[in-house]
Amino acid sequence: MKGGVRRFGKAERGLLPEGRLAGPMPWVIAIMMFLTVLAAAAGLGLAGAAARLDDQIGRRVTIQVVEANPRLREQQAEAAAAAIRPLPGVLAVRPVPQAEIEALLEPWIGAGGLESDLPVPALIDVDLAPEARGSLPRLRAAVAAVAPAARVDDNAQWLAPLASLIGALKWLAAGLVLLMVAATAATVVLAARAALDTHRATIEILHLMGATDVQVARLFQRRIALDALFGGLVGFIIAGAVLIALADRVSALGSELLGSAAIPPLGWAVLVGLPAFGVFLAMLVARLTILRALGRML
Amino acid sequence: MAWRSRNPAGRRRLNGSGSIVQFENVGLRYGTGAETLSDLTFSLKEGGFYFLTGPSGAGKTSLLKLLYLALRPSRGLIRLFGEDIVTMPRGRMPGFRRRIGVVFQEFRMVPHLSAFDNVALPLRVAGVEDKDLETPVREMLSWVGLADRASARPATLSGGEQQRVAIARAVIGRPELLVADEPTGNVDPEMALRLLHLFDSLNKLGTTVIVATHDLHLLARIQRAEMLRLDRGQIADPTGALRHPPKRPEA
Numbered sequence: 065m066k067g068g069v070r071r072f073g074k075a076e077r078g079l080l081p082e083g084r085l086a087g088p089m090p091w092v093i094a095i096m097m098f099l100t101v102l103a104a105a106a107g108l109g110l111a112g113a114a115a116r117l118d119d120q121i122g123r124r125v126t127i128q129v130v131e132a133n134p135r136l137r138e139q140q141a142e143a144a145a146a147a148i149r150p151l152p153g154v155l156a157v158r159p160v161p162q163a164e165i166e167a168l169l170e171p172w173i174g175a176g177g178l179e180s181d182l183p184v185p186a187l188i189d190v191d192l193a194p195e196a197r198g199s200l201p202r203l204r205a206a207v208a209a210v211a212p213a214a215r216v217d218d219n220a221q222w223l224a225p226l227a228s229l230i231g232a233l234k235w236l237a238a239g240l241v242l243l244m245v246a247a248t249a250a251t252v253v254l255a256a257r258a259a260l261d262t263h264r265a266t267i268e269i270l271h272l273m274g275a276t277d278v279q280v281a282r283l284f285q286r287r288i289a290l291d292a293l294f295g296g297l298v299g300f301i302i303a304g305a306v307l308i309a310l311a312d313r314v315s316a317l318g319s320e321l322l323g324s325a326a327i328p329p330l331g332w333a334v335l336v337g338l339p340a341f342g343v344f345l346a347m348l349v350a351r352l353t354i355l356r357a358l359g360r361m362l
Numbered sequence: 363m364a365w366r367s368r369n370p371a372g373r374r375r376l377n378g379s380g381s382i383v384q385f386e387n388v389g390l391r392y393g394t395g396a397e398t399l400s401d402l403t404f405s406l407k408e409g410g411f412y413f414l415t416g417p418s419g420a421g422k423t424s425l426l427k428l429l430y431l432a433l434r435p436s437r438g439l440i441r442l443f444g445e446d447i448v449t450m451p452r453g454r455m456p457g458f459r460r461r462i463g464v465v466f467q468e469f470r471m472v473p474h475l476s477a478f479d480n481v482a483l484p485l486r487v488a489g490v491e492d493k494d495l496e497t498p499v500r501e502m503l504s505w506v507g508l509a510d511r512a513s514a515r516p517a518t519l520s521g522g523e524q525q526r527v528a529i530a531r532a533v534i535g536r537p538e539l540l541v542a543d544e545p546t547g548n549v550d551p552e553m554a555l556r557l558l559h560l561f562d563s564l565n566k567l568g569t570t571v572i573v574a575t576h577d578l579h580l581l582a583r584i585q586r587a588e589m590l591r592l593d594r595g596q597i598a599d600p601t602g603a604l605r606h607p608p609k610r611p612e613a
Contacts, residue, residue, distance in 0.1 A: 079475070079486075266472050272432060273487045274460030276453075359452070362434065 079270070080263055080283050089255040089288075090295035093248060093342065097299025098306075100244040101338055105307050107237030108331035114230045117223060124219045125203065127188040131213040134183070140211035141186035147206045153193045154203070160187035248342065249349045252288060256353040259284055267358070277358040284354050285347050292346030296339035304335075381405040381441070382539060382570045383429065388438030390424055390595075398424045399595045402438070406572065411565045413581050414574040416592035422574040423467060423543055425592065429572065430464045430541045431455055443538070460488055463537030463569075465545045469528040471516035477503065477527045478512040484535040502530040505560060507553065521548040529557055533564055540564060542573045546580060558583055 127144055131137035145157050165184055173182070190203070200218060207214045260267065267280055327335070383406040390399040399421045406412055414422050427433045428440060431447065440447050442458060450458075463484070471480050482499045503509050506526035516524055525548045532540060540561065546554035558580055565571045565584075572590075575581070581589060591598040 079472070079483075265470075269470050269472055269483070270487065271456075272430060272459060272464060273484045274456045274458075275487045276456045279487065362432065362452070362455070 080266065080287060087258075089251060090291045090298075092251050093292050093295030093346070094299040094302075096244050096248045096251070097296045097339060097342055098303045099299075100241055100248075100342075101300055101303035101335055102306065103237045103240035103244065104335055104338065105303070105327060105331075107234055107241065108327045108334065110230050110234040110237060112326060112328050112331065114227060114234060117227055117230065123192050123194060125190040125192060125200070126217045126219060127190060127207055127211075127214050128217065129186040129188075129211055129214045131185075132183045137183075137186050137213070140213055141188060143210035144207045144214050145188050147210045148190060148203055151199070151203060151206060153195060153199050154190060155193055156189075156191040158189045158191075160189060245345065249345060252292070252346045252349040253353050255291075256284060256288060256350045257357065259288070260354060260357050268361070271358075271361065277355055280358060281351050281354040285351050288350040289343050289347045292343045293339070296342040300335075300339045380408055382408040382410075382443060383572075384439075384441040385428075386439040388428070388435045388440055390421075390428065390433065391436040397436070397595060399428075399435075402597060404590065404597060406570060408570055409565070409568055410570055411562070411584050411587040412570075412572040413584075413587055413589045414572055414592065415576070415581070415589060416598065419594075420592040421595040422592055424595075426464075426541050426543050426572070426574055429539070430462050431459050460484070460535065461538045463532035463535060463540045465525075465528050465532045465540075465542035467543035467547070467574075469516075469524045471519075471524055471527060473516050476513045476515060477508055477519065477523075480516070480527055481530045481534055483531060488535060498534060502534050503527075506530045506557070522550070522553065525549055526553070526557070529560070533560065533569075536564075536567075537569060540569050540571045542571070544575055545573060546575065546577060551579075554580065555583065 127141075127148075129137050129141045129144065131140060141159060145159055148154055149157050165187060169184065192199075200216070204216045207216055270280055385402045385404050388399060388402040389397050391397045402425070414425065416422055424433070428435055429442075431442075434448060438448070443461060445458075447455075447458065472483065475483070478499055481502055482495045485495055485498070500509065500512065503512050506529060508523060508526055508530070511519065511523060514523075516527070519527065525545065529542070529545055532542065542561070545561075546557055549557065554577070561571050561573065562584055573580070581587070
């Protein structure tokens, strides 16, 4: 009989009494998993929203031609569009159709006949390449040369505070996830120590029969992994239900900003992987805790 | 029992001394109290049969704990199977413990396991597959008269039955060294002799046996056995020599 590491085999399941090892641990892990999934979902959704904000709106410049004379306004708008089209880094130039402008204003000033009552600026949406953001002064100069009544609005400028808030919330969510992981690990440490104390007599007998620390640790690892799996799945299922219910309410709002906080497919994969990560974390922490404690025994 | 004789050359490294256990000036102290064992110097021959005697509190159980590696001495040198176990790294202990069978005075059954599973424990620790356990464990339970109690939990067994399960567990792995602390203290005289016969058979197949006991009748039953007497933590014989037990009393 060598002193190498061996498994106890299938019978190892009986070497510790059946039933949960550490009382409330699965339920604490369920609560941790619930909060972790919610925090991770919030972080992933905000990261997606930040990316979309940057991609779709942040790189857009809007040119407003504020001219009371409709003919002059149209001439200047056409000239401005023509002047900026050939500039480097300009991906698309789209004069906003009158119907679209009327639709935008309709909630505030009512439908129909805008042109006859109220002069409305002509709008031109310009999409820039990411590397072209530094060339805004040249674009302003080109517009000013052909359309003195035009004003260039950089969307990124007024979106900056919102992007900053979203970025801060994203990091806050990531910090919460890390705190949950640390709290889960601490729970497992306490549970493993409690289990060791409860079964100290059995462990001593196993040691005196020649069981290695790794053999003994494996018994506890398996049980703690099962507890963690149970808690992880319960927490994940409840969090999933909450997320689905929230998604329904957000889509009912019809808000473009909230809608942009959708979780990408890779994000869903990360969320689904959280219970598996929880089990792995619990096993690893339990193993290290138990091996450390056993190392102090003879 | 279908035990095979040992192959001493294959598993033993005793540095040519022929001693399976060597104690040199060994002392044992619990905490900061007085020494429980003092200046123990003796050796046990490989394949020998030894009785350890002495009054209660003499230190017999402490000496046995040193032998089955539940304690390390406070001072002195202990060689087991030819190796110094005082300075041995902890990671090598399991390999040595698997070569030792122990009958604990207080039995130390695993309470939630059946008699069968308690007896099978050393084999499971050694990595024996479940399918290979059934026959030897049943045989051993039958040998100690507990074939019909295989599925009983320790709490439902009498003291004598628990002691027999403990003995079956200690010998099932065919240990090279068997250490038994009062192994017949809770059984009737007939069963005591039967168990002693079990130890004797094991000894004849090569296992070194050391039995701590107060039972003078047992001492006389194994004629080739030698006796080690402890008194107040020291070897009672001032020369340190091992003495043969008294002659078997006439019936």
